[in-house]
Amino acid sequence: MKYRLEWMYKLKSNEKVQFSSEWVSGETAIQIGEELEMTGKVSDLFFYDEKETSWILKELKKLLTEIEDDPHEITVYFDGGFQKETNQAGLGAVIFFKQGKKKYRIRANERIDELETNNEAEYAAFYYALNILEDLGVHHLSCEFKGDSQVVLKQLEGEWPCYEDTLNSWLDRIEGKIKTLGLVPKYTAISRKDNKEADKLATQALEGKEIFAKTLIL
Known part of the structure; x- marks a missing residue:
């Protein structure tokens, strides 16, 4: 989750000016907040997450301590392959995330x-x-969800309409799952070349090679 800071800065004239930051990681937000407070010239310091929930510094520190061992800073690559002759699909997913101070990658696929x-x-x-x-x-x-399917990403963003009942059904399922998990999604279209790992997993699924591997990234 990214955070932005808002605070009031007191000038020598006792006039107060409001400032806000760019979106930064939780660790960086806390560091900035601590350094701002050390100046003694800052008041009304608040941290806002991407859902516009606000926190004070003490609350944000507690929150990040509680979730430190949970997966966070997540990036998902996805790809689907389809065989018209068999009506089978290979699904590939590559997920990068942090847990504690370590970084992991999951590579997984499935045939349906x-x-x-x-x-x-x-x-x-x-x-x-x-x-x-x-x-x-x-x-x-x-x-952040990355894929080479403009159709899926643009329809999920609501930029492109979806007229097919079957795809609308998938849209409803995906949006329902995102809501249930409370996720804040960011959709990024990438080239097929940049999505080659997820593409390979999808192809391997169609070939009957099932994979699920969690790897520590050094």
């Missing part, structure tokens, strides 16, 4: 049946990644 199009496979891959996040205990955090 009875889909109709490649776009549906992409939606299924996104939903598959959400299920992994749920199993990890991820909740009430910002997450």
Whole structure:
């Protein structure tokens, strides 16, 4: 989760001026807050998360201590592959996250049946990644989702309309899961080249190679 700071700064003339920061990580926000308070010229210091929930410095420190051992700073890559001849789809997901002071990567895939199009496979891959996040205990955090499907990302953002009932059903399931988990999603379209790891996992799923691996990143 990212945070921004707002505070009042007292000038020598006793006039007060309001300032705000850019979005920064929780650790950086606390460091900035502590240094601002040390000046003795700051009042009304508040921290806002991406849901616009406000915290004072003491509350934010407590919050970050409580969630330190939970997965956070999450980035998800997803991709879906589709075989028209068999109506099977391969789903691939690569998830990067921090837990405590360590960084991890999960690589996972799955093969499912009875889909109709490649776009549906992409939606299924996104939903598959959400299920992994749920199993990890991820909740009430910002997450960045990266994929090479403009259709999925733009429709989730609400920028493109969706006229197909099947895809609308996937949209509803995904949006419902995001709401249940309390996630703040950011959608980023990337090239197929930059999504090659998730693409490979999707292909391997179609070949019958099941993978689920959690790796510590050194």
